[in-house]
Amino acid sequence: MEWEPGYREWAPPPELAGSVTCLWTQVAPPGGGRATLVLPDACSDLIWQSGRGPFVAGPDTGAWSSALPAGTVLAGVRLRPGAGGPALGLPLSALLDQRVDASDLGTGLGDRLARSLGPALPPAAALRLLASELRRLVLENPADPLVTEAARLLGRPRAQAGDVAARLGVGERQLLRRCRAAAGYGPATLRRVLRFRRFVARVDAGEGLPGSPDLARLAADTGYADQAHLTHECVRLAGVPPAALTVERRSAAA
Numbered sequence: 001m002e003w004e005p006g007y008r009e010w011a012p013p014p015e016l017a018g019s020v021t022c023l024w025t026q027v028a029p030p031g032g033g034r035a036t037l038v039l040p041d042a043c044s045d046l047i048w049q050s051g052r053g054p055f056v057a058g059p060d061t062g063a064w065s066s067a068l069p070a071g072t073v074l075a076g077v078r079l080r081p082g083a084g085g086p087a088l089g090l091p092l093s094a095l096l097d098q099r100v101d102a103s104d105l106g107t108g109l110g111d112r113l114a115r116s117l118g119p120a121l122p123p124a125a126a127l128r129l130l131a132s133e134l135r136r137l138v139l140e141n142p143a144d145p146l147v148t149e150a151a152r153l154l155g156r157p158r159a160q161a162g163d164v165a166a167r168l169g170v171g172e173r174q175l176l177r178r179c180r181a182a183a184g185y186g187p188a189t190l191r192r193v194l195r196f197r198r199f200v201a202r203v204d205a206g207e208g209l210p211g212s213p214d215l216a217r218l219a220a221d222t223g224y225a226d227q228a229h230l231t232h233e234c235v236r237l238a239g240v241p242p243a244a245l246t247v248e249r250r251s252a253a254a
Contacts, residue, residue, distance in 0.1 A: 003073065003123055005029035012077075018148070019083035019138035023131060024076050025123070028068035035067040037248055039200060040237055042151065042183065042193045044084035044092060046113075046134060047076040048126040053119040054102040056088065058095025059184035061193075063238045075127035077134045081190060082147035085182040087137040092184035109137070144182035150175060151183065154191040157198070157223030161187035196237045198222040199230065203246050215242050 005027045012020035021043055040060040048054045050073040059081075068074070085092035089107055103114035117129055146168060153164045164187060165175040176186045183190055199222040219230035234242045 003027055013135070016135060016138055019080055019087065019143045020134065021078040021080050023127070024074075024078060025127065026068070026074040026076075028070055028072040030070050035065045037063050037238065037240075037245075038066050039063050039196075040193045041197055042081040042185065042190055044079045044088075044095065044184065045076045046079070046088075046130065047074055048117050048121070048130050049074050049119070050121075050123065050126075051119050052101075054113045054117040054130070056095060056098075056100050056102065056105065058098045058100070059084070059092060059193075060097055061185075061189065062097070062236070073123045073126075075123055075130055077130055079138075080143060080148070081151040081183040081185075081194075082145075082179075083138060083143035083182070084184065086141040086144055087134070089141065091181045093180040096184050144178060146170065146175075147178050147182040150179060150187060151190060151194065154187060155194040155198070157195070157221075159191055159223075161191060192233065193237065195223045196233060199224075199234070199242070200245075200249070203249050218242075 003025070007024065007026045009022040009024045011017075012023060038060070040062065042059060044059050045057040046054065047057055050071075079087055084095075088095075088105070089109055090105065101114070102110040102117070104110070113133065116133070117126055121129070150164055150168060153159055153167065154161070161175070162172055165172045168175065170178075172187075179185060179187050179190055185193065199218060202218055202222060215230060216227045219225075219227045222230075224230040224233065231241050234240070234245055238245050240248065
């Protein structure tokens with residue numbers, strides 16, 4: 001594996017695909033990384049950082065700016081909605097909008113990660129150990145199947161939390177409790193974040209280009225009531241309106 005500056009993703013092994021979205025690495029260039037806008041994606045990540053060691057990035061309800069010191073290396077595993085709580089062995093709502101060092105999790109898992117994934121490890125060894133640990137975790141503690149299915153259904157345009165609960169054969173209070181424990185969010189917030197990610201995915205695919213963004217069409221296609229609704233939610237979740245986010249995403253990809 002080459003450890004060149006930039007961000008890269010790899011598909012997980014097939015047996016982990018139900019819990020893991022991807023394995024990923026990020027290397028800051030020698031001059032230091034530019035600040036990037038990290039957007040909510042309904043996932044949680046277990047990350048090793050050179051000079052810091054392992055930490056958990058909980059699910060976000062808003063954007064945050066990340067800038068890495070020159071030469072910093074990150075190796076991570078991204079857990080799907082519904083997988084983070086079971087894998088980490090604690091309610092994921094406790095990590096909402098937080099980055100917590102493994103040693104501060106207060107669990108046996110956190111202590112074990114802190115011991116095995118020291119900050120001075122070679123990056124390749126850190127990624128290998130991280131992947132091995134996650135394989136053990138998700139095979140022994142798989143994603144909550146009800147929350148996994150709820151996330152799939154809530155990821156559809158026009159989905160409603162009450163309808164999803166009825167389709168899954170559970171009460172809304174039970175769905176709320178299970179979603180908070182396994183995914184960090186209640187179903188209403190999970191739906192909002194997944195809808196926003198549909199919009200971001202369309203932007204990243206090249207739609208809504210600067211100069212001629214068809215935001216009204218993108219809003220309708222991704223499940224928003226109208227363009228004003230998209231704008232409100234984009235500002236709430238990304239901190240900037242859709243046109244500005246489009247420019248930022250295209251600039252970052254260039």
